[in-house]
Amino acid sequence: MGWLRDNWLRALVHLGALAPLFFIVLDNYRYNLTANPIQEITVRTGKAGLVLLVLSLACTPLNTIFGISQAIRVRRALGLYGFMYVALHLAIFVALDYGGNLQLVGQAIVEKYYVIAGFVAFLILVPLAITSTRGWMHRLGRSWKTLHRLVYLAVPIAVLHFALLVKSLGSRPEPLIFGAIVLGLLALRLPTVRRASSALRLRLRNRSPLPSRGQVGAD
Amino acid sequence: MEKIRSSEITPEHVYLSRRRFMRLGALALGSMALAGCGGQLGDVVSQRAAGDAPRPQAADAEKAPAASEVKRDELGDPANSFETISTYNNYYEFTEDKEGVARLAANFKAEPWKVTVGGLVSNPRTYDVDDLRRNFDQEERIYRLRCVEGWSMVIPWLGFPLAKLLREVQPKAEAKYVRFESLLDPAQYPNQGPLSLYPWPYTEGLRLDEAMHDLTLMVTGLYGKPLPNSNGAPLRLAVPWKYGFKSIKAIVKIELVAEQPKTLWSTLAPHEYGFYSNVNPQRPHPRWSQATERRIGEPGRRPTLMFNGYEKQVAGLYAGMDLQANY
Numbered sequence: 001m002g003w004l005r006d007n008w009l010r011a012l013v014h015l016g017a018l019a020p021l022f023f024i025v026l027d028n029y030r031y032n033l034t035a036n037p038i039q040e041i042t043v044r045t046g047k048a049g050l051v052l053l054v055l056s057l058a059c060t061p062l063n064t065i066f067g068i069s070q071a072i073r074v075r076r077a078l079g080l081y082g083f084m085y086v087a088l089h090l091a092i093f094v095a096l097d098y099g100g101n102l103q104l105v106g107q108a109i110v111e112k113y114y115v116i117a118g119f120v121a122f123l124i125l126v127p128l129a130i131t132s133t134r135g136w137m138h139r140l141g142r143s144w145k146t147l148h149r150l151v152y153l154a155v156p157i158a159v160l161h162f163a164l165l166v167k168s169l170g171s172r173p174e175p176l177i178f179g180a181i182v183l184g185l186l187a188l189r190l191p192t193v194r195r196a197s198s199a200l201r202l203r204l205r206n207r208s209p210l211p212s213r214g215q216v217g218a219d
Numbered sequence: 220m221e222k223i224r225s226s227e228i229t230p231e232h233v234y235l236s237r238r239r240f241m242r243l244g245a246l247a248l249g250s251m252a253l254a255g256c257g258g259q260l261g262d263v264v265s266q267r268a269a270g271d272a273p274r275p276q277a278a279d280a281e282k283a284p285a286a287s288e289v290k291r292d293e294l295g296d297p298a299n300s301f302e303t304i305s306t307y308n309n310y311y312e313f314t315e316d317k318e319g320v321a322r323l324a325a326n327f328k329a330e331p332w333k334v335t336v337g338g339l340v341s342n343p344r345t346y347d348v349d350d351l352r353r354n355f356d357q358e359e360r361i362y363r364l365r366c367v368e369g370w371s372m373v374i375p376w377l378g379f380p381l382a383k384l385l386r387e388v389q390p391k392a393e394a395k396y397v398r399f400e401s402l403l404d405p406a407q408y409p410n411q412g413p414l415s416l417y418p419w420p421y422t423e424g425l426r427l428d429e430a431m432h433d434l435t436l437m438v439t440g441l442y443g444k445p446l447p448n449s450n451g452a453p454l455r456l457a458v459p460w461k462y463g464f465k466s467i468k469a470i471v472k473i474e475l476v477a478e479q480p481k482t483l484w485s486t487l488a489p490h491e492y493g494f495y496s497n498v499n500p501q502r503p504h505p506r507w508s509q510a511t512e513r514r515i516g517e518p519g520r521r522p523t524l525m526f527n528g529y530e531k532q533v534a535g536l537y538a539g540m541d542l543q544a545n546y
Contacts, residue, residue, distance in 0.1 A: 025258075027259075028258035028259050028260050028261075029257070029258040029259075031258070031259045032259075033259045033260065034307065034317070034318045035299075035302075035303040035306060035307035035317075035318075035515055035516075036307060036317075036370060036513070036515055037259050037260055037263055038260075038263065038513065038518065039370070039513075041260070096260075096263075096264070096518055096519070097513065097519075097520070098511075098519065098520055099518055099519020099520055100519070101519065101520070104508075104510075104511060104520060107510070108508060111503060111508075112505070112506065112508070113505065114506060164505075164506065165506060172315060
C-alpha cells in the first residue's frame with residue numbers, strides 16, 4: 001500500500017497512457033472501429049500522442065509554479081508514451097492508409113502541408129526519444145537540456161498538423177483549444193512568469209506558519 | 220574535380236527494386252501483424268470479407284451472401300454493405316461526426332414530404348415523395364461515390380433520372396442551371412441550431428445539361444429498400460462523377476435558374492470547392508489526396524479515376540473547358 005501512496009501518479013500515468021491502445025485492440029475485436037477503421041485508428045493514435053505530449057509539457061510548470069514535484073517523475077514516461085503513439089500513427093499512415101506505397105507517401109509528404117508538419121514533428125521527436133535514457137543524459141551533459149528543448153518546437157508543429165487537417169476551424173475548434181493550452185504551457189516557462197510565481201509561493205509559504213491565520217491565501 | 224561516373228549511380232531498376240522491397244517489407248510486416256491478430260483490422264488487411272459485405276456471425280452465417288450474389292459496379296468491384304452505407308455519413312445538419320449521423324437521424328420525419336419544382340419552368344409543381352415513387356419507374360443503379368475527403372464506396376441506389384422529372388415541369392429557354400435546396404428545420408437537425416456556423420439550408424447546383432444527363436439520379440432507396448434517414452431520406456441526388464457533397468440530401472426545393480447558383484461548400488471555402496467539383500485526380504486539394512482514394516473496406520489506396528470512372532459518359536459535357544480553372 002505504501003508503494004501506491006508514493007507512486008500513485010506514476011501508476012496513473014502508465015494506466016492512462018496505455019488505455020487508448022487497450023481500447024483500440026478491444027474495439028478491433030468488437031468490430032467497433034467504424035466503417036473506416038484505418039482512419040479511426042489513425043485519428044485515435046494521433047490524438048493520444050498529442051494529449052500525452054501536451055501533458056509532458058505540463059510537468060515542469062506543475063513543479064515550478066504549483067510546487068507539485070511528483071509531476072517531474074512522470075515527465076519522461078509521458079513523453080515516451082506520446083512518442084509511441086506518434087510512431088504508431090505514422091506507421092498506420094504509411095503501412096495501412098497508403099498500403100506501404102512509399103512513392104505515394106513521398107508524394108503526400110511534399111504535396112500536403114499537414115503531412116509535412118506531421119512528419120517534421122515526428123523527425124524532431126526521434127532524437128529526443130532516443131536520448132531519453134539516463135545514460136544519454138550523462139553523456140550529453142548540459143547539451144541534453146538544450147536538445148530536449150526541441151519539444152517546444154515539436155508540439156506546436158504537431159498542433160499545426162492537427163489544425164491543417166480540420167475542415168473548418170470555426171466549426172471544429174479542437175486544434176485551437178490544443179493550441180491555446182500549449183501556448184499557455186510555454187508561457188509559464190518564461191523567466192518573468194517563473195520569477196513572479198516563485199516569489200508568490202515564497203510569500204504564501206512564509207505566511208502559512210503564522211498561528212493567527214487559519215487559511216492560506218484566503219485573502 | 221572528378222566527375223561521378225554514370226556507372227557509379229545506382230541504376231534505376233536497382234533503385235526501384237530497392238524501393239519496392241522496402242515498400243513490400245513495410246506492408247508485409249504491418250499486414251502480417253494485423254492479419255495475424257484478426258479482428259476488424261485483420262479483416263480489412265486480408266480482405267476476408269467480400270468488400271465489406273455483412274460480417275457473417277455465428278447466428279446468421281447461413282444468410283451471408285455468396286460471392287455470386289454480391290452486387291458489383293460495372294468495373295467489377297463489390298458494393299459496400301447496407302450497414303456501412305447507412306452508418307458512415309457526412310450529413311452536417313445532424314453532426315460533423317460520420318458515425319454519429321445514423322443515431323441522430325433515427326427519428327427524422329421523412330414522411331410526409333413535399334418537394335417543389337419551380338423557377339424558370341412552364342409547369343411548376345409540388346410533388347409528394349410518394350407520387351415521385353409511383354409516377355417514375357424506380358431502377359437500381361450501382362454507383363461509385365467518391366468523397367472529397369479521399370474515401371469511396373460502391374452503392375446500389377434506387378431511383379429515377381432527374382431528367383424525367385425536369386421534362387415534366389418543362390424548363391424554359393432561359394433556364395441554364397438547376398438549384399437544389401435541403402430542408403431547413405432546426406427542430407429536427409441539431410446542428411442547424413443558433414450556434415451553427417454553416418449558412419443553412421444546404422444548397423447545391425448543376426448546369427442544366429449536367430442535370431439532364433442520364434447518370435444524374437434522384438434517389439429514393441438503397442439496396443431495394445426505402446432510403447435510410449442517414450443517407451438523406453426521403454429524396455436525395457446522386458451525381459456519381461462529382462465529389463459526394465454535390466449529391467445533396469433531403470431535398471425540398473428544385474429551382475430552374477438563369478445564373479450559376481451559390482452552393483454551400485463553395486460559399487464556405489471557394490478556393491477548395493468549386494461549383495463543378497468533378498472528381499479530378501489531377502486537381503490537388505490542400506488536405507486530402509485527390510490522386511488516390513481509400514475504398515471503404517480495403518487496405519491501402521487505389522488511384523482515383525477521372526470523373527470517378529464515368530469519363531466516357533460525361534467528358535463530352537466539359538469539352539474545351541479548362542478543368543483546372545473550373546474545378
